[in-house]
Amino acid sequence: MIQLSKNYTLPEREEEIIPIKIVGVGGAGANALDRIVLDGMEKADLIAINTDVQSLASSVAAHKVQLGRAVTRGLGAGGDPEVGQQAALESAEEIRPALANARMIFICTGLGGGTGSGAAPVVAQIAREAGSLVIVFATLPFSFEGKRRTAQAHAALGRLNQIAHAVICFENDRMGDMVAPKAGIHQAFAMADVTISQSARSIVNLIQRPGLIRIGFDDLLTALRSENGRCLFGFGESDSDNRAHDALRQALKNPLMDKGRMLADAAHVLVQVTGGPSMTLSEVEILMQELNRQVNEHTQILFGTAVDGRMGNRLAVTIISSLRAEIDVASDVAAPLPVPAPIWEQPQEAAAKIDILPQPPVLAPAPAPDLIPFEPPPPAAELPPPIAPVEKSRSRVIMPRKKSEPEEEPKPARQKFGQAKQEVLQFEPVTRGRFEKSEPTIIEGQDLDVPTFLRKNIRVK
């Protein structure tokens, strides 16, 4: 359900923080988790799960679970998902308490190796059994990693699709397109990590931020769910005079958006706009109108906005969606491994009664006079079985009503050194990294949280 507050001065409520856990499984999962920490994440517990003790030791996650002490003896799973699965089953009783008491669990993993492919489905199953909403972020290997890894990855993806409420799948080959051709594998992985971090953070923020317009969990799931689908993700940020337009354009430029072309085919698109206190209703309107032109009339746009004092003059747009697979991915999903799965039953039953909204639903039926409810919610938290066709619903863009406040004074142009920064950062959105949750250190007019080499415009390497 979407609700829109009439004005932008709604006091921020001290809202209940929803217990969320983010789990990294395997080496790639651990790296993605590190990236999430680096980008700042205080509204979720982070847990690293791996067979490889070395990787665990260097992880910055607060909680760590070693898998398969007996099976792998602290080494990795050697690229064998069977070993990864055995290791996870051996350690199920250690995973369980680590995942307990979360309404929502994100699992980040790189499919193709042994631990991620073998253990992530077990972890997802345990998360389901704990009654949490489970969303998986998975990467598929580069094609040059070989057929075996690709097959292993697709087998694992097939199982994850059966277990998790939603799987967001990033194809490494497409990540590769995002970095310069000769940048090397590390940059491509780093890019994948950034993208995973960015989307996990957007979703967590969507849920945790006292947003002006809140998106329900069911809507969120609808936008994310589609088996074997391709994930569309875009992030843009701008502080220009025309920041709403610029941020959206940048988000649509993201290669995972296919220049926005694919957006036209999406049934559901999730959009979150975050800005500082200076964000105006008319900016949000501009943004929504432009976005509306990118999608077809059947697309349902799920829209959330949040005011965050730390954004300063910046305005950020996150777009998340997924497409149903047509021919490519779905058809070469390997036949599912014969699932031994002693500890897990078929997950479907648990699915129906997930209750993620903080009680009482924060902005929901409360008779707050300053809230205009829009349209009744779609059929509540019922999760259709994953095979169900995505229902085409009418376009449901919720536009803010007529603006009630005088328009913001136009801000002075500010382009000068944005140019230089952009060049160095390339595709990486300017994040405040580890310092996101702290007050910026501004001395002599400079934001000292931004790396010195960037501010001094010194090229390293």
Next chain:
Amino acid sequence: MASNDLVVGLEIGTSKICVVVGEGRPDGTLRILGVGQAPSRGVRKGEIVDFETAMKCVHEAVVDAEQKSDVMIRSIYVSVAGGHIQSFNNRGCVMVPEDRDEIDEQDIEDVKVSAREVSIPASNAFLHSIIQHYHVDGQDGVLNPVGMLGEKLEADFHIIHGVRNRIQNTIRCVKELPLEVEDVVFSALASAQVVLTQHQKNLGALVVDMGGGTTDYILYVDGAVKQSGVLGIGGDHVTNDISMALRIPMARAEKLKLEEGSCVLGNCLPGETILLKDDSGFAGKEIERETLNTIINLRVREIFELLKRKLEAEPFINYIGAGVFITGGCSLLDGIEHLAGESFEMPAHAAHAQTIAGLTSAFENPQFSTAIGLIKYAQAVQAERPARGFRRLIGKFFSYG
């Protein structure tokens, strides 16, 4: 052992929590009984951002200290830092009442109160008023005016204040453990107690405590505190810069900084590289050593230069005789003395706690300076006001520096 001989210092740092247990001896010396530690989470730039998590970590460190020192901890001295902490110098003035011509303790208290009659932001609270000098009837440089004859007592104070809520956060975190808070002390003031000797304070010295989240400083001239404050920049920024420049996770960047990093440029062989280990099954990434050192050098140099400009707003930096003393975890960075010497244009030393009894090499770690400094500070305070009841009464209004 009588528990009131125990003094316990707690630093809730950005990187680690440190608890030092000391015991006051009958001969007036202080011995360290044990140091407890725990990695810190939920703290950014020296301030608590996630209360529950930080509290857990503090608890862990306290338990560790109790085990190591075999005592029960009931009350502690806690340090505070954070970019909100500010300071200034101010002179207080009182007239000795007509019916009396000898200056007494009450006048000392009154002159301090008078020095605080300046406006600080309503949301702020005083942390310290540290006496610099007294003047009796215009006569300068009086050390202890009590008992002197005079009509007018003036005193120069160095006053440190910060945002009340943020200071209270720290106090609340300790109280909910539950432990009693004896006093709250600005971190650099604590560190200076064990990093500097009295002689160095007299000669003039700058202490820079570079931790994970903040760089805390305090400047002494003629034995008195003249300037102090906090820059919300520290080792985390160095690590974050490395992480962003080389596009590696924070954990790896941190490891790289500790194991391979240096502030000194031009010491590498041309083309010298470091091979980053990698567990993805692909060949490791190679980075140039000089690149790593450049990233570090740029950041640390910038911190020093900012601090220098800040200090130069007043003349005191020109009267430093002993030099600059870098402590805190970042003082372990290779070559930092050299870089500090170059930036401040004076002798620079990396320093750890040394002016305290019972220090074994295990405690010779610059990361402990603040927490060890706290117990030295506590001991000095307690020596100055033996009656415990009296201490409560005057609370934070005391003058040791």
